[in-house]
Amino acid sequence: MDFAIQFIINVLSLGGAYALMALGLVLVYGILKLVNFAYGELIMVAGYTMHLVGGSPLPWLVMAAVGVVMAMVAGLATDYVAFRPVRAKSVTAVLITSFAFSTLLQNAALLFISPRPRSVPLPEIFSQSVMIAGVSTPMRDIITIVAAVVLLGLFAWLMQKTVLGIAMRAAATNFTMARMLGVPANLIISSAFAISGFLAGVVGILWIGRIGTVAPGIGLEPLLIAFIACVIGGMRSLQGAVLGGFILAFIDTTLNYTLSQDLLKFRDAFTFSLVILILLWRPDGLMKGPASGQRT
Amino acid sequence: MQRNILTLLILGALIVAAALLAQFMGIRLYERIATTMFVSMILVLGLQVFMGNSGILSFAHIGFMGVGAYTSAVLSIPDRMKGMALPDLYPILENVQLSPYLTILIGGLVAALVAAVLSYPLMRLSDAAAVITSFALLVVLHTILTHWSAVTNGPRTLFGIPEATSLWLACGAAVAALLGALFFKESRTGQLLRASRDDEVAAAAIGVKIVKLRWLAFILAALFAGIGGALWGHFVTSFSPRAFYLKETFLILSMLVIGGANTVTGAVIGTLIVTFAYEALRTLEATINEAGIMADQVIGLTEIVLALAMIAVLSLRPGGLFPAREIGTLLTLKRRTGEKP
Numbered sequence: 001m002d003f004a005i006q007f008i009i010n011v012l013s014l015g016g017a018y019a020l021m022a023l024g025l026v027l028v029y030g031i032l033k034l035v036n037f038a039y040g041e042l043i044m045v046a047g048y049t050m051h052l053v054g055g056s057p058l059p060w061l062v063m064a065a066v067g068v069v070m071a072m073v074a075g076l077a078t079d080y081v082a083f084r085p086v087r088a089k090s091v092t093a094v095l096i097t098s099f100a101f102s103t104l105l106q107n108a109a110l111l112f113i114s115p116r117p118r119s120v121p122l123p124e125i126f127s128q129s130v131m132i133a134g135v136s137t138p139m140r141d142i143i144t145i146v147a148a149v150v151l152l153g154l155f156a157w158l159m160q161k162t163v164l165g166i167a168m169r170a171a172a173t174n175f176t177m178a179r180m181l182g183v184p185a186n187l188i189i190s191s192a193f194a195i196s197g198f199l200a201g202v203v204g205i206l207w208i209g210r211i212g213t214v215a216p217g218i219g220l221e222p223l224l225i226a227f228i229a230c231v232i233g234g235m236r237s238l239q240g241a242v243l244g245g246f247i248l249a250f251i252d253t254t255l256n257y258t259l260s261q262d263l264l265k266f267r268d269a270f271t272f273s274l275v276i277l278i279l280l281w282r283p284d285g286l287m288k289g290p291a292s293g294q295r296t
Numbered sequence: 297m298q299r300n301i302l303t304l305l306i307l308g309a310l311i312v313a314a315a316l317l318a319q320f321m322g323i324r325l326y327e328r329i330a331t332t333m334f335v336s337m338i339l340v341l342g343l344q345v346f347m348g349n350s351g352i353l354s355f356a357h358i359g360f361m362g363v364g365a366y367t368s369a370v371l372s373i374p375d376r377m378k379g380m381a382l383p384d385l386y387p388i389l390e391n392v393q394l395s396p397y398l399t400i401l402i403g404g405l406v407a408a409l410v411a412a413v414l415s416y417p418l419m420r421l422s423d424a425a426a427v428i429t430s431f432a433l434l435v436v437l438h439t440i441l442t443h444w445s446a447v448t449n450g451p452r453t454l455f456g457i458p459e460a461t462s463l464w465l466a467c468g469a470a471v472a473a474l475l476g477a478l479f480f481k482e483s484r485t486g487q488l489l490r491a492s493r494d495d496e497v498a499a500a501a502i503g504v505k506i507v508k509l510r511w512l513a514f515i516l517a518a519l520f521a522g523i524g525g526a527l528w529g530h531f532v533t534s535f536s537p538r539a540f541y542l543k544e545t546f547l548i549l550s551m552l553v554i555g556g557a558n559t560v561t562g563a564v565i566g567t568l569i570v571t572f573a574y575e576a577l578r579t580l581e582a583t584i585n586e587a588g589i590m591a592d593q594v595i596g597l598t599e600i601v602l603a604l605a606m607i608a609v610l611s612l613r614p615g616g617l618f619p620a621r622e623i624g625t626l627l628t629l630k631r632r633t634g635e636k637p
Binding site (some may be wrong): 033035081090093096099101103104107109111115220224268269273276283 | 420542596607610614
């Protein structure tokens with residue numbers, strides 16, 4: 001019983017974080033067909049901002065908010081640097097620029113801050129534990145689950161009920177038609193990047209809350225996770241991204257509990273082989289999403 | 297045909313001239329830089345074979361470089377070193393010690409074989425799905441290289457690899473790769489593949505077997521990568537799996553993108569330009585570090601400049617410096633008046 005509860009909490013907290021990451025990636029992909037390689041660096045930006053404001057007397061929540069805002073700014077910068085200049089050109093050009101922008105941000109952190117990990121201020125609550133049904137659970141897992149529930153709810157409301165959300169869904173379904181009907185393209189794209197940055201920022205804080213430090217390469221693992229989750233769930237479906245996040249968390253947690261130490265080293269190889277298999281079986285992922293028109 | 301021969305002559309002459317220059321400067325460092333450049337050129341030409349003709353971006357290329365490097369290393373490390381270098385090696389391989397020149401070829405073949413086995417089903421995918429799976433493939437290959445201790449010594453450095461790659465061997469291999477890339481581009485397979493790149497639906501309609509052609513190009517690309525990796529291994533004589541990951545992928549990709557992915561000329565010129573810029577920037581970094589102007593060590597400057605250059609090239613001239621025509625074609629067109637380039 002204890003084991004079951006522990007397993008469920010692990011899956012839910014990991015899955016929540018994974019789902020938010022995947023959502024940020026899919027939101028941009030859905031509208032622009034841009035696989036954003038610089039997405040992981042948004043998390044890094046949030047982390048370094050927290051590190052830099054760490055010495056100030058600001059309350060922690062304000063510091064976290066500054067971190068999230070900087071991630072949003074970096075998200076918008078991705079749009080201006082990596083996407084706008086090349087968006088009318090090939091998909092490959094867009095991909096390569098986002099890869100180049102990711103390298104740029106990482107090396108800027110190496111050059112201007114430090115190659116070594118830097119500490120990030122965290123409130124007490126991140127290191128505390130509570131007892132839930134006889135299982136000692138870290139508070140940060142609970143915080144992650146709560147944050148995921150709140151943000152997913154907020155996101156669903158935004159996409160379903162607000163004008164912006166409806167316009168974004170319209171743009172994701174058929175960009176050209178949406179533009180003809182008067183949806184302002186640049187505003188929609190900027191909003192998508194800002195929301196994507198917001199999600200990355202929040203996830204970044206939760207993610208870094210597990211380790212307590214930030215380093216230039218920190219974005220790679222979340223990026224890979226977001227990739228896999230999207231691919232499993234479906235690159236064009238927001239629900240698919242969430243589903244993919246939880247499925248991946250389930251697979252990871254199960255492998256963690258079942259694989260022997262020798263094989264656990266190869267966990268990434270197993271999960272990625274699985275991605276390749278799923279793509280071969282269903283090239284569009286598990287959930288199909290709207291049929292998409294041409295980009296711009 | 298004449299244009300292709302002209303392209304081959306010009307690019308081949310450039311490669312040989314670079315080697316001669318490095319040798320007659322008489323500075324050991326320049327020879328090393330030139331040798332590394334030829335290895336990069338083989339890799340870039342390999343990537344061009346797949347990416348230029350099929351139009352699909354592949355991230356897995358450096359993974360096959362790793363496969364080639366490790367295969368050649370394991371087969372050629374001398375008997376007496378093997379116990380130390382690879383303590384967990386399978387007994388069957390313990391007494392194998394082949395000539396490095398042979399194992400370089402075997403390294404290429406094994407990389408091609410691995411690519412052939414893994415990639416056939418992947419070639420059905422296009423666009424984003426294709427890129428993400430190739431990225432996934434790179435991670436899989438990297439994870440395996442990092443953790444398969446028996447063959448790779450795990451994440452630790454593998455040492456004791458016999459030195460075999462000289463400046464002229466690397467130069468010769470680069471010329472061979474140039475020949476291979478040009479030949480493939482003009483072959484029936486290459487032409488049909490480029491037709492599918494320009495219009496997938498139309499190409500399929502005239503009966504082009506796209507998946508099979510892409511697969512052939514991918515195998516050839518992996519062969520180049522494997523040989524390049526093996527040559528590199530026998531040049532540096534010790535390396536770890538970290539040498540075959542994202543940083544190298546970025547470097548190779550920047551060479552191809554800046555030069556122009558669709559042409560062999562672009563691959564060769566891109567390699568020359570980026571190598572030159574890279575070395576200049578590295579020297580600059582080292583000078584700043586020695587002078588102690590900055591409090592910390594300066595690292596990452598090279599990558600920042602390369603990334604900016606890549607973004608600039610892609611937004612101003614998305615096809616790279618040589619977007620569509622080989623240098624031989626460009627020159628013949630210029631000589632005839634009245635014909636538009």
